[in-house]
Amino acid sequence: MRRIDQIKTEITDLTDRRTRRWRELGQGEPATETIAELTARIDELWDELRSTRVVAVHGSRDDIRRRADRERRMEIELARLTVAEVAAEAA
Numbered sequence: 001m002r003r004i005d006q007i008k009t010e011i012t013d014l015t016d017r018r019t020r021r022w023r024e025l026g027q028g029e030p031a032t033e034t035i036a037e038l039t040a041r042i043d044e045l046w047d048e049l050r051s052t053r054v055v056a057v058h059g060s061r062d063d064i065r066r067r068a069d070r071e072r073r074m075e076i077e078l079a080r081l082t083v084a085e086v087a088a089e090a091a
Helices: 004-026 035-058 061-090
Strands: none
Touching: 004 035
């Protein structure tokens, strides 16, 4: 996985190229690459950036699943203990 600053740099570069391309088209110059191609790549990079940020903050999907499983087991155990305490108080 690439670093956030690398992805941001590529987004900036492609955005600048797309802006230049719009200017070239406005001046009637021939197409070397389409704006749609640049936009599609920029969209992919934004998706990659969001995913990279999530992993940086929360860890990988496996880490998130392990934490969720652990929390679920703790909730089940807490519920079991709570029921046992209530039953003990009633007796």
